[in-house]
Amino acid sequence: MTQGRSEPLGTCNVPGRGLRSKPDFRPDLDGGKRPWGVWGAIFTLAVLLLAAFTAAEWDFTSLTDSTQRRLALGRMGAWLAAFANPDFSPQFLRHSWALTLQTLSAAVIGTFLAIIAAVLLAMGSSRAVSVGEENLSGWRRDFPLRRPAALFCSLCRISQDILRAVPDFVWAVILVAIIGLGPLTGALALALNITGILAKVYSELWDSVEEGVYEQVRAVGGGRLAVLFYGIGPLAARSVQSFTLMRAECAIRNAAVIGAVGGGGLGSDIWYQIQFGAWSKVTTLLLFTLALTLTADLVSNFIRRQLRSDPNHPRAVKDHPPARQLLRGYVAVGVALAIVGWSFWFMGWGNNAPPGQERRNFLLPAVELVSGEAWRNITFFERMLRPELDLAALGIGDREQTAARRQAGTAVLLFSDYGPLSFWRPAAWRAWEAQLNHWFGWRVIKSAAVPLAMALVGTLVGVLAAAWLSYPHSISFMWEANQFTGEATPWWLKLLRLLQLVLARLVGLIARGVPExxxxxxxxxxxxxxxxxxxxxxxxHSAGVLVRVFSESVDNIPYRRFEQSFGGSRAACFGLVAVPVAWRDWLTYSFFQFEANVRTAVVLGIVGAGGLGFQFSFNFEWFRFERAATYLLMIIALTIIIDRISRLLRFSRVSR
Structure with missing residues (x-):
């Protein structure tokens, strides 16, 4: 009996696989060809790592210098010792519980609003839905002006790029000035960012469905909406559901820290207690954060199991009647809707204030948004619509300004000392760098090297750690290996493997449960x-996110694939069979995690890492809105460029 391979679950910031009729894993039919693509990828990665370590300033003195290492260990020890005695007083526990509920309601409301907006935006950005069938190839297929529907699709894609390119932290900074502090600010900031993420994922999943699979819907006269509702949608439903649940888990983690910039909940109090050095209270708040993310993980797994209807899944229950399977789906949807309803009630009319504080209706600012009263505050940001491009330094624009820049010696005269043919001389590069530094735009571009380098190195280390942990993290190889090995496992060995599985999953949970x-x-x-x-x-954090989806990609492989190639060693079977089958999924997840990590690196810049995030926050707080807008444009440009590269290289698995 033939088993199909079910789709792996989505990851925190990366889309699940598209639906295809052909398998990913194909043997090399051209035995004489060398895998130049693999070596090319390794060479490209090496060049990027070299660029990451040369374009940004890295400080390794805490590791290389013995004195600095001793001081660093002392700081780390004191910091950890401060966390050894959490504040478990009844009053502060009630305080932390109220903030936890605020965080949960903000994350749920933000995700709920994002799902509605993302579906609408994805309908426009999905080429299969908005454009339909086309017999075009090459550049004509990607030319947006070929027809109005194609132009509309391109505009929707740019809109979703902008929404997800701006981190939720940045959205929160802007929204605070419009509607003030509170959980609703965090919910709306999350909703804006998640809308862009979900819209991208939904549209790519819909576009990844093979046209021939739903051709019958179109053949009987169904329009584009009918094709979506009766053809594309049901075929991509499982991947859409899986990624939406994963995104909801991530929203809870992000909501726990977005309060640091005005989003309310646990994050606001964590940041407040850190500023006063109240580490015992910070420890308690972090424990509540970890407990919240663990609970969200368990609830999403419960909902995912109820929605699972693939009979070919290795752990699917196959003897349930259709009525019971349908009831499971209704139960899952009912649980999700009940959580959404409770979140709106709690934020608006529930007992949502910590002990000693007055209850508030946090939904009232939403009424001000609808009525237009809150939009009066946005006139404060009209200056952000005029970003400082400093074109006068390049000799563009007003003649008086450009002449003044030349007279002051602050104009860019790139080839004044060395011509373009002197590229082989190091002195020429230093001279060109000195000239370009006169232009503010170049300094903005240079600041992008910090989040790019941070994201590249962090993602690579996270991928390696996740790949190493995925073997003990896999249920197939730790707990159910006897189903394809045929071995009679003694109880003590099975207990040892269970312990490895539990420890690996605990490490992954803590790694992704604590926000970056x-x-x-x-x-x-x-x-x-x-x-x-x-x-x-x-x-x-990337290791915790990726180890989950890496191991799920392996666990979703039918066991017959392992039976055919098992040679007596589970580790060898994992390395020689499971990894080659799942590596395309791993590559896709890793690239999209890198894209998410670039946005995370921007956020980390706000809290001390430097680069784009720090420069945006600094200029924004000092009311230099023109300069802040320029850095914001660079943040958006980074995400758009990375997205277009992923589509060009087919990392997103989309053939449209």
Whole structure:
């Protein structure tokens, strides 16, 4: 009997696989060809790493210098010792519980609003839905002006790029000035960012469905909406559901720290207590954060199991009647809607204030948004619509300004000392750099090197750690290996494997359960503020996110694939069979995690890593809105460029 391979679950910031009729894993039919693509990828990665370490300033003195290492260990020890005695007083526990409920309601409301907006935006940005069938190839297929529907699709894609390119922290900074502090600010900031993420994922999943699979819907006269509702939508439903649940888990983690910039909940109090050095209270708040993310993980897994209807899944229950399977789906949807309803009630009319504070209706600012009263505050940001491009330094624009820049010696005269043919001389590069530094735009571009370098190094370390942990993290190889090995496992060996599985999953849960900002605070205590602390924070969190989807990709492989190639060693079977089958999924997840980590690196810049995030926050807080807008444009440009590269290289698995 033939088993199909079910789709792996989505990851925190990366889309699940698209639906295809052809398998990913194909043997090399051209036995004489060398895998130049693999070596090319390794060479490209090496060049990027070299660029990451040369384009940004890394400080390794805490590791290389014995005195600095001793001081760093002392700071780390004192920091950890301060966390050894959490504040478990009844009053502060009630205080933390109220903030936890605020965080949960903000995350749920933000995700709920984002799902509605993302579906609408994805309908426009999905080429299969908005454009329909086209017999075009090459550049004509990507030319947006070929027809109005194609132009509309391109505009929707740019809109979703902008929404997800701006981190939720930045959205929160802007929204605070419009509607003030509170959980609703965090919910709306999350909703804006998640809308862009979900719209991208939904549209790519819909576009990844093979046209021939739903051709019958179109053949009987169904329009584009009918094709979506009766063809594309049901075929991509499982991947959409899986990624939405994963995104909801991530929203809860982000809501726990977005309060640091005015989003309310746990994050606001964590930041407040850190400023006063109340580490015992910070420890308690972090424990509540970890408990919240663990609960969200368990609830999403419950909902995911209820919605699972794939009979070919290795752990699917196949003897349930259709009525019971349908009831399971209704139960899952009912649980989700009940949580959404409770979140709106709690934020508006529930007992949502910590002990000693007065209850508030946090939904009232939403009424001001609808009525237009809150929009009066946005006139404060009209200056952000005029970003400082400093074109006069390049000799563009007003003649008087350009002449004044030349007279002051602050104009860019790139080839005044060395011509373009002197590129082989190091002195020429230094002279060109000195000239370009006269232009503010170049300094903005240079600041992008910090989040890029931080994200690249952090993602690579996280991928390696996740790949190493995915073997003990896999249920198939730790707990159910006897189903394809045929071995009679003694109880003590099975208990040992279960212990490995539990420890690996606990490590992964803690790594992804603690937000990157919190990991950054830990590593800043050791390395000090800078790129290294941010890169390590990204690496730890990425390892926790990726090990989950890496192992799920392996666990979703039918066991018959392992039976055919099992040679007596589970580790060899994992390395020689499971990894080659799942590596395309791993590559896709890793690239999209890198894209998410670039946005995370921008956020970490706000809390001490430097680069784009720090420059935006600094100029914004000092009311230099024109300059802040320029840095914001660079943040958006980074995400758009990375997205277009992923589409060009087919990392997103989209063939449209």
């Amino acid at each position: 900002v919190m990991w950054a605070f830990l590593f800043i205590a050791f390395f000090g503020p800078g790129l290294l602390a941010g890169a390590m924070a990204i690496a730890i």
